[in-house]
Amino acid sequence: MMNPADQSPRSPRPVPERFLASKATLRLDALMTWLIRIGGVSIIIMVLGIFVFVLSQILPLFKGAHIEPQTETAVVANAAQVKAFGVDESSRLPFVYEGGDELRFIDLAQNGKIISEKLTLPVGARITAQDYHAGNHRMAFGTSTGQVGLIDISYASEGTGAEARIRGSAKTSASIPIGQEGAPVEMIGYGDSGSGKLFAAVQNQSGTWKLVVFPLVQKNSLLGAGKIEKGDETDLTALIKGKPVKLLVPQTADSVLVADESGTVSYFFLNDGHFEKRQEFRPFSDTASPAVASMDFVFGDVSIVFTNPAGETRMFSLFIPQGTDKRIYGQTRTFSNLPAGATFFAASERNKSFLIGSGTRASLLHATTESTRWEQTLAFEPAAAAVDGKFNHIVFLGKDGKIRVLGLNDPHPEAGWKAFFGKVWYEGANQPKYEWQSTGGSDEFEPKLSLVPLIFGTIKGTLWAMVMAVPIALLAAVYAGQFLRPEVKRVVKPVMEIMASLPSVVLGFLAALWLAPILETRVVSFFLVCLGVPVLAMLVGVAWSRMPVLTRARIKPGREWLALLPLMFLAGFVLWKIGPLVESLVCVVKDPATGKVTADFRLWWPKVTGCSFDQRNSLVVGLMMGFAVIPVIFTIAEDAISNVPNSIIAASHALGASRWQTVQRVVLPVAAAGIFSALMIGLGRAVGETMIVVMATGNTPIMEWNLFNGMRTLAANIAVELPEAPVHSTHYRTLFLGALVLFVLTFVLNTAAELLRQRLREKYKIV
């Protein structure tokens, strides 16, 4: 490049090394390039990994049950004759009762070693009926001599570490003679709620049968709790049409259910010590085979699963139908058909899952979500099945005499799309509905995990906030962007920006402790001000624009708002004060009981609309959340409006357009993209707002558009419930799902805003 001839003799000879960077510099440069690349990429991956992590936390919710065979032990000689079958809570020591006078425990850890427990039965008696309840390991029995009794099966662990063993024992209570003396007991049912104990038995003496029920009562004396004795017996035989085939007594010990051969189920309820026949229903009356093949309770003893001989499976639950006042059974669900009537059934003692099957077909179903968790055609035919207390194993007793233990892994049976987003007919409810109630008082509680009320609450809160914020923010932005004097704008803009970063906890506490009590008594005043002040501003505008030019010039453009301030204060004050007057004229409520007339909006609103009135309501939330959103919308929208090029505004004015016409026809269309994105970002802020909602609403997950009651939003729900949710439980993961919904919602909103803005910006690219 350099020609030696051109070189002046005085300039130094070029030294190429001078232009080489030192090795250290190059090395540092390479190192930094490498470091920043690695660092940058990993930080970005980490940030985006939030989504992946949250997703990974909720995926288990949508998995079915995982079931795998574990052990197979051959033991029982006459499995087809098995009368009762049960397991301990960790499926190590099942027991089998095959009739006769002994109960056999089978130690699976010792390769099926049988440990027999002798039952102490009355002399000459044989057990002819039994009812085993897995929840309390108690078996009620009836004998050939017309007596009933209880066998308590208990498990105790012995030793520690590798030598740990579980020992089972059976304790037989004294038998009680019932009903017709000496008549063999054909069916028995027993329920024990702790305070009440109820027996039901069907006796059959050579073809004539009899249904008797009686409680066990504990006589209390001065010396304390007394002996448990048989209470008064009631004969219900006359109230049943056909011969009973199935008998059920719930653990609430307050009722008896009897199914007869025609498929009619009679429901007797113990009311004040007397049995009344509360209901008679035919679960399969509309089908070809109306008989009842099986009838079993799901955990909690509120719902019953019926099958008919054709294998149709239906669930009936107790609830109070609309317009009545008695709890009766009604069909709430239909499950997929079995090949025939169920031959084995086992309810979980942890949740509303149950194992049901017929022949070689077995399915694990969940009552709440109506979902099939697992289904398989087995290689053998089970005679009986059990689900252990920890919901970790399914144990089958095959007709081939083998006990098969299957590992069961189903941590989230109550989850699923239907549970989260569908209408579910919960136990006790009279219709399917969306409901959120994640924790309850008792073990039998059925979690209600519908996210719909929360999403509804989020939309409701956001909507009221936007209704409040959008008009004010946009009006202010238009005025500030086009008319306000620059020296004022230099102050107003940063102030609004600071407002945008005001901690929401401050707004929340103001909403709840300051605003809510004020608004509670002054709703009418508030609405008067809301209506009156804008009308006043418009009227002033109309009047002012009709003034002579010289008068108009007294207020310089861009100072109208200052002129309005005192007027607004005055009008606001007056309207606020006449609010109670209007209230006393309009919101008049007459108390039908006393005839007293009161004027109070809080009473009037529920009377007129049928909706409730709460102190911490959507109006308060909307107002305060509007407060949080106004600065966000204002700042971005104002930027967009003031960035509209002056040349086109000047052109518009030159063509004779008034300043408002210019704004309406020129400025707003050009700035539309920015304004739109401001709205979207404001929306995003309102959707995710947490503290204001937590503090200023009652946090009740209801679904009403009513302005005067509360709601529960997704964000508030997480803040309130996540600290108490056990790690990796269904509740925990469902809250993560809520967080994901929020995440996706805001992310989509913001991305849409950004993309739209970019597209619209190109469309309106004028300069």
Add this chain to the structure above:
Amino acid sequence: MAPLFKSKPTPPHGEPFVWLGAMGLAVGVIMVAGLFILILSNGLSVFWPARVVEFKLKDGSIVAGEIVREQVQAGGAKELQIHTGNKDVYGLAYRFVAETDIVSRSEPPGYLMVGRIEYGNAILQPVSLVLGDGTTVKADATTFDDRLQSLVKEAAARRRQIEKVEKVEIGAINRKMTASDVELRALERDSKLDAEHREKRKLAIKNSTATLQKEYETLAAQARDLRAAQNRDFLNYRLATGEERKESAGNLMMFYHPNSLGFFGRVEIFFSRIWEFLTEQPREANTEGGIFPAIFGTFVMTLMMCVLVTPFGVIAAIYLREYAKQGLIVRAVRISVNNLAGVPSIVFGVFGLGFFVYTLGAAVDQQLFSDALPTPTFGTGGIFWASLTLALLTLPVIIVATEEALVAVPRGIREAALAAGASKWQTIQRVVLPSATPGILTGVVLAMARGAGEVAPLMLVGVVKLAPSLPLDTVAPFFHLDRKFMHLGFHIYDLGFQSPDSDAAKPMVFATALLLILLVIVMNLAAILLRNRLRKRYAIGTF
């Protein structure tokens, strides 16, 4: 022919809408100003010593207290909220009196406002001081005030001493005992150790525990003596109701005469109360005393968040702007990062709880703190996880701000540096970063403001209503990353909503809110000033 221009101009079209816009702005300004004034007046009036008014009521009873506010009930009846103090006697420190029930009101000078360690303030008429040596000083004696003042001072000195003995010295012994407990457990578990050695160690530990126990007993006796001394002197007083009571001097913190105090006296009390609020520990379920731990917790957490987030944010931004190939992917990443700033903070809290606390924290516990299990060390919320969560939350803020600052560095300067032979890193290090610094700082300050005011995610990852100890103290390792902490924002939430006596808590809530708002405003103002400086700088820098 009609004239082209009307001689009489019609009013400009759409003028009412302009006025409507003016109203919008006015409403916005009123709302902002109103909010600030509301919090400022309510927050400051908490500290101002008001007069004590004595009311005679229709039923003959007498109520004395500070008037807090007047309110109108639904039916139009007025009622007064009165701070009566003496929570130990009346049950509540506040009560409402209907205006129609008041027969007369007066402001007798005899009332004394006494701040106490327990049961909050007392409004009382002093009767006499009974000292430990048997002497009595009557309330009308001229030396009464001085005597009481010196008693209050002595009590304060003793309180500090008790705290030193109980917290510092006994605390140190407790820590040593816990440590030897953990060591003992570790010895039991260590199967490799031979029996003889194990027994020897056990004996040594037992001996040292016995010594510690003895030391502890001495200190405990010392603390007992001091506590007894706190109850040696008494103040006899009379309530407005006429009931006579006595209060031990050790329970007194300060006193003043609310009705005979001059303006400057009031100003002095006002500032001393503010000082107490800023520097003291909370008392009485957080409704009394100060909020120092909350201020300190907020400060430490925000600072730690800042230290964590700034380097990462800056590196990510430099990568995105200077090193990554500008294309569709980088554009998508940029939009994503930008939008992450709009993702609700509670989502970050959920992530923090699930990932930092339950996943990372549990793993750390397994590896490093397995001796303490099942009590979690890092497997539960703490200040480190909280800072990390907030760092993640504010990362987009920093990235966006840094990117903007980098873009704003004029091309000419960069090219000049490159032309002068600087390598890419040298250009960034010596030229680009220095001129982008104000922009980056603006981002950092904005991130701090956002972090300081955020509450929702913190509720999930380690903030508590009352932390027994600060995250930073004089006990090794000095900086306790695993400790739970208090936070101003959460303090507001907790006081306003979880407090059993919400009326008693309200003044504290307002005062705390005022402090938090001031903090956020100051930080934002700093950011705005920085940004303005930055603009000026570039105004010169561009050619």
